[in-house]
Amino acid sequence: MTGDRATLLAVAGLHVRSPEGRDLVSDVSFTLDAGERLGLIGESGSGKSMTALAITGLTPPGMAVSGSVVFDAPGLGRTEVVGAGERRLTSLRGRATSTVFQEPLTALDPLMRVGRQVAEPLRRRRGLRGRALDAAVTAALEEVRLPDPERIARAYPHEISGGQRQRVAIAMALACDPALLIADEPTTALDVTVQADVLALLDGLVRERGMALLFISHDLAVVSRIAERVIVLKNGAAVESGSVDDVVNAPRHPYTRQLVGSARRLDSALDDVLDDWRAP
Amino acid sequence: MTTRRRVPRSATLIAGCVLAGLVLAVAVLSFFWLPYAPDDTSGDRLMPPGLPHLLGTDKLGRDLLTQLMIGARVALEAGAGSVLIGGLVGLAGGLAAGFATRWLDDTISALLDILIAFPTVLLAMLVTAAREASLGSAVIAIGLAMSAIVARLTRVLVKRVLAQDFITASRTSGTSWPRIILEHVLPNIWPTLSVNLALQFGLAVLAEASLSYLGLGAPPPNASWGRMLQEAQASVFIAPAGVIAPGVLLVVLVVGVNLIADGVRDVADPTRRRTR
Ligand SMILES: Nc1ncnc2c1ncn2[C@@H]1O[C@H](COP(=O)(O)OP(=O)(O)O)[C@@H](O)[C@H]1O
Ligand SMILES: [Mg+2]
Numbered sequence: 382m383t384g385d386r387a388t389l390l391a392v393a394g395l396h397v398r399s400p401e402g403r404d405l406v407s408d409v410s411f412t413l414d415a416g417e418r419l420g421l422i423g424e425s426g427s428g429k430s431m432t433a434l435a436i437t438g439l440t441p442p443g444m445a446v447s448g449s450v451v452f453d454a455p456g457l458g459r460t461e462v463v464g465a466g467e468r469r470l471t472s473l474r475g476r477a478t479s480t481v482f483q484e485p486l487t488a489l490d491p492l493m494r495v496g497r498q499v500a501e502p503l504r505r506r507r508g509l510r511g512r513a514l515d516a517a518v519t520a521a522l523e524e525v526r527l528p529d530p531e532r533i534a535r536a537y538p539h540e541i542s543g544g545q546r547q548r549v550a551i552a553m554a555l556a557c558d559p560a561l562l563i564a565d566e567p568t569t570a571l572d573v574t575v576q577a578d579v580l581a582l583l584d585g586l587v588r589e590r591g592m593a594l595l596f597i598s599h600d601l602a603v604v605s606r607i608a609e610r611v612i613v614l615k616n617g618a619a620v621e622s623g624s625v626d627d628v629v630n631a632p633r634h635p636y637t638r639q640l641v642g643s644a645r646r647l648d649s650a651l652d653d654v655l656d657d658w659r660a661p
Numbered sequence: 662m663t664t665r666r667r668v669p670r671s672a673t674l675i676a677g678c679v680l681a682g683l684v685l686a687v688a689v690l691s692f693f694w695l696p697y698a699p700d701d702t703s704g705d706r707l708m709p710p711g712l713p714h715l716l717g718t719d720k721l722g723r724d725l726l727t728q729l730m731i732g733a734r735v736a737l738e739a740g741a742g743s744v745l746i747g748g749l750v751g752l753a754g755g756l757a758a759g760f761a762t763r764w765l766d767d768t769i770s771a772l773l774d775i776l777i778a779f780p781t782v783l784l785a786m787l788v789t790a791a792r793e794a795s796l797g798s799a800v801i802a803i804g805l806a807m808s809a810i811v812a813r814l815t816r817v818l819v820k821r822v823l824a825q826d827f828i829t830a831s832r833t834s835g836t837s838w839p840r841i842i843l844e845h846v847l848p849n850i851w852p853t854l855s856v857n858l859a860l861q862f863g864l865a866v867l868a869e870a871s872l873s874y875l876g877l878g879a880p881p882p883n884a885s886w887g888r889m890l891q892e893a894q895a896s897v898f899i900a901p902a903g904v905i906a907p908g909v910l911l912v913v914l915v916v917g918v919n920l921i922a923d924g925v926r927d928v929a930d931p932t933r934r935r936t937r
Contacts, residue, residue: 438834442762467838475835487826491932492848501844502834537931550830557834 386414387453389560390436390478394448395463396430397440397617405431405444406617415560416454418587418594419636420608420625422601422640424658428617429597433563437478438462438470438594452477454560475502475557481583483566489538494550496534502556525552526582531549544575548582555586561593568603580607601644603630613637668837674924680917684910688737691730697723699731699882707900717902719892728884729906735885736914739800739869746804747811747865748858750771754808755815756842759823770816776809781868783875796879799872803865814857818850825849853928859922863915870911886911 390413397406406428413419421429432441436450446467450462454477460469479502490498496518496627503509503517515534522530525548538546547567554562564583567577584607598604604611605625613621613634621634632638696715697704704718711717716725758769785802792798822828822845830840872878873887881888886907893903927933 384888434829439829439832471832471835471837474833475836479835480830480833482826484826488830488847490827490831490849492852492930493844501831501836505835539669553830553834563833655894 386416387455387578388412389415389417389452389453391453392436393447393451395432395435395450396445397428397435398445398447400443400552404617406435408448409612409614409617409619410448411612411619411622413561413593414597416591416593417610418596420601420604420611421595421597421614422604422611423614424640429599429614429616431617432614433595433597435481435615436462436563437474437480438568452560461643475506475559477519477559478561478563479554479557479559480563480565481550481554481567483549484570485543485550486538486570488550489546491538493537494534495536495541499534499552499556501548502553506557521552521556522549524555524586525549527552543549544571544579547571547575547579551579551583551586555590558590559592561595562587563595563597566599567596568596568602576603583607601629601640602648605644613640625628671924671927673920674928676915677920677922677924680913681921682917684733684914685737687730687910688733691734693759695727695730697727699723699727701727701885701933707896707903709900710902716906717900719889719900719903720896724765725889725903728889729886729910731814731882731884732886732889732907733910733914734912735796735873735883736866736869738796740866740914740918742796742800743865743869744806744858744862745802746801747807747861750804750808751811752815752854754812756819756846758816759819766816769812772812773809773816776806777813781806782872785872789877794877794880796869796883796885799869799878802872803868806868807861807865811857811861812853815850815854815910818853819846822846822849852926852933855929856922856926859918859925863867863918863922865887866911866914866918874927 392412393410395406399405409432410545411419421432424428431440435446440446448463448464452460452462452473457473457477457581460477461475462470462473487554489495494601499521500514502516503521504514509517518534519530522533527533527545527548531640533541533545533549538549541549547570551567567583568579571579580603594607596604596608608625611622611628612619612625613628613636615636621637628637629641630640667907670800701724702722704714704722704724706718706720708714714724714726716729719725719728754769754773755915758766761769781802784806788798788802807870819826828841828845831845836844869878870887870890873885874891878885878887889907893900897904
């Protein structure tokens with residue numbers, strides 16, 4: 382998009398059809414440059430998650446995927462995801478992209494200690510073992526600002542809080558050191574105060590590492606804080622796209638206007654609440 | 662990470678281990694020491710408990726304690742062998758069905774339903790007809806019957822685990838299928854599966870006793886508790902020890918194993934461990 386950055390991901394005419402023949406994603410096209418931050422926005426059920434799954438080649442069994450999803454990550458060569466074999470995809474996943482999901486409790490294995498779950502990609506990607514691996518796990522947990530990382534590494538997911546779990550999930554996704562991080566509503570399941578922290582953390586880490594980010598949310602206010610460009614999805618089709626400023630200030634599609642309107646109303650309602658709260 | 666394992670304290674597990682351990686101790690002892698030779702018929706017939714035959718003798722004059730000890734060995738071998746066969750075959754079949762596409766899954770499920778409906782005794786007669794009446798034949802029949810049940814359970818558990826987010830999360834970071842099966846699928850089905858296998862162990866012990874009772878188990882002089890019961894049945898009012906002794910041990914072993922099954926549930930699943 383911006384010219385001097387290399388194109389990392391090119392999605393063209395992406396189509397996902399359910400086994401019942403329903404079009405869940407229709408003709409979605411976009412490109413993402415290395416280090417760029419793109420928001421994918423739309424109401425619940427608009428096909429955001431399905432788009433993300435199709436990008437990683439992880440659509441549920443029975444889904445018919447067509448179109449093209451091409452990764453051109455440094456050191457991996459150009460790879461077409463649609464129609465690629467499991468072997469090829471497994472080697473692509475983690476290095477080209479990894480994902481943080483909405484619900485941190487279910488995205489972590491309940492029976493595995495947190496440290497081991499973070500260790501898994503570190504072991505695989507960086508070939509670390511033993512002491513060095515333990516140290517890298519502690520460092521990874523520290524990086525996502527978890528207090529007392531040694532204790533958290535020994536804990537099971539049910540023994541830590543929701544916000545801490547999501548930080549662990551982010552640490553796991555970052556441990557793969559992907560060129561593109563996909564965050565599928567990573568703050569939706571969290572308390573409002575925790576949401577802001579996790580969002581700031583994600584923003585900082587992605588910037589620091591120069592990773593590309595595909596940030597998925599139903600909340601325009603959240604997306605506009607973290608993304609440079611947005612794509613608006615409705616019923617599986619992209620109805621509008623552009624820079625965050627353009628879309629927020631001059632929405633063209635009625636659906637986008639509706640999203641902007643509700644975001645503004647929520648914002649002002651929040652302001653009112655805060656004003657009331659601050660007033661003596 | 663050096664983690665000090667919390668020692669799981671489960672009263673049922675301890676009680677189960679004591680009961681099953683008793684039978685295990687008897688079985689182990691039987692390999693090193695027996696009061697009499699298994700085929701020694703030198704005693705008087707149907708002697709009551711006392712000396713020199715602690716539990717008395719059977720209708721052929723064989724020492725009951727000797728037979729009981731060998732029976733413990735046979736019972737444990739039957740349970741372990743059946744669970745080994747049933748567990749491995751069932752786990753493999755269940756995993757295959759759990760991962761299979763629609764039609765293969767349907768085919769395996771239909772096969773399992775047929776196998777489960779098939780009476781174990783009939784299966785044992787077929788295996789015995791093909792081979793011979795032996796402990797091995799009984800174990801193969803019980804293990805095969807068990808494998809269908811284990812496979813059906815495994816299939817459901819695998820499907821449930823595969824539908825979870827953490828599998829998708831693990832796949833998005835590039836974990837291979839074999840690794841996912843080893844690290845995530847098996848540990849997550851294990852708490853339920855191990856409880857079931859422990860229960861199946863108890864059922865297999867009972868099944869072997871039933872088959873031996875019907876003459877489809879280990880031939881003499883390898884006494885099975887089932888055959889001891891059958892042989893002592895006619896003289897139950899004259900020499901009750903011949904029925905009571907194997908009956909009591911059978912109950913001790915099966916109850917012990919079931920208690921272990923209960924205890925294993927708490928130990929295998931950290932989300933169920935009480936934090937103290
Ligand atoms: N496994 C599935 N099988 C069939 N339909 C599905 C499946 N998962 C999601 N869908 C459908 O796909 C559509 C898009 O879902 P999703 O991408 O999860 O929406 P979003 O993430 O935007 O909330 C929804 O209508 C949903 O019902
Ligand atoms: Mg979604």
